[in-house]
Amino acid sequence: MSKDFSLQQLRLFVAVAEELHFRRAAERVHLSQPPLTRQVRALEDSLGVTLLERTSRRVNLTPAGVVFLEEARRVLSTVDQARRAAVRAETGQLGSIIVGFIESAALDLLPQVLPRFRDQFTDLDLELREMHTSEQCRQLHERRIDVGILRPPVDEAGLEVTVLHANPLVAVLPEDHPLASGPVALADLAGEAFVMYSRRLGEGIYSAILQSCLAVGFTPRVRHEATSTPMLMSLVAAREGVALVPEQFAFTRRIGVRFAPVDDAAAMSSVAIAWRTGDSQPAYQALCSIARQVAGKLKQPMFGAGST
Incomplete structure (x- = not known):
């Protein structure tokens, strides 16, 4: 009966299979040769198949080893992707964010904020919803949006509000x-x-x-x-x-x-950004920071006689 094997055993097997030499594989993974050999044998025992043909002069993959090498690479790649995804999610780089905004923000603030935000959070799914301030407050409390760009004053109970x-x-x-x-x-x-x-x-x-x-x-x-x-x-x-x-x-x-x-x-009239108290994420903080930088540089429109 097959036994469970470890990711470390997969990595060691891949190193040997690619080098076709135990000593070179051991040097590659910064491990001495005897424990490397033991781990590869333990992997074969757990699978109940022979993956490598060993002679005093060379190492070759068996037909089962050829197939298993391809699958092992796929498994390790998936694990690495999962690890990177977890890190990106923890730092706000992955996932989704729903942003409510007032109509006027679409005319000056958002066109400058969004490209900079997307450059920083390339894998984040961003959804925008135009709505009045009162609706934004309601949907923030109902967890239907994550961040609101709105006009104070608002009832700040349960909300963290920063004037832009x-x-x-x-x-x-x-x-x-x-x-x-x-x-x-x-x-x-x-x-x-x-x-x-x-x-x-x-x-x-x-x-x-x-x-x-x-x-x-x-x-x-x-x-x-x-x-x-x-x-x-x-x-x-x-x-x-x-x-x-x-x-x-x-x-x-x-x-x-x-x-x-x-x-x-x-x-x-002020414009502010808001999210639920205690629910701050790195993406929210970054959006706020970018919005404040942009807001600080916005220029007033030029008026002339007869402008419409």
Whole structure:
């Protein structure tokens, strides 16, 4: 009856089979010849077959040895691959990561972050899902996403949140609005009706706009709440109100509206990265580090009269 054999015995047999010489094989594996010979004989005993024909002058593989050498190489290669995979998984180099992100991050942050992240984690399966901040928080807690790129403030219970940078807010005005040539002072919008992002979906941007307006002495009169950026832009184009949005949206052309820089330092909204407390992985840390580096170098868009 065959017995179990060890990976070490396989490695020693492969060395002898490739060298066809016990002394050279022993030198190759940094082992003296007698224990090498004993281990190869033990392997043959465990298999119940002869793998090597030995004479005083040479060593040859038997037909069984030829077949077993091929399989032994395959087994050792698989074991080495498994070892490397385990190490990569431990260091975050292998596996999967699901990242939620807000719409504005796709306009400036992600195009610069993702190539650098993929260069570092070539074997990591990365999945991206666009969603509002509130949905990201819910899916983080439900373990449906691993990392979120969102806008604070958020309920940080159970989450580790790191602010990446702050975005200036820009005014979105109907194209024939008297202030459309910009820049505008935030206080100049005090008498306007506002189109705001839905507070239910985007507490962060809603709060940033509200606090910015309060800082210059007025509460925005909200006529409509929009559930998406296209809806918000359409309502402004239809002269249903003005809006404030993160500066990234000024990179995109929108029919019927003009973007104007806001000449108030208080008009800001932060972007952050978050994951579950105690669930930090090397890949999460690397993504955060790259995002912070990129965020620190982002430049504001250039506004000119008549820009759309």
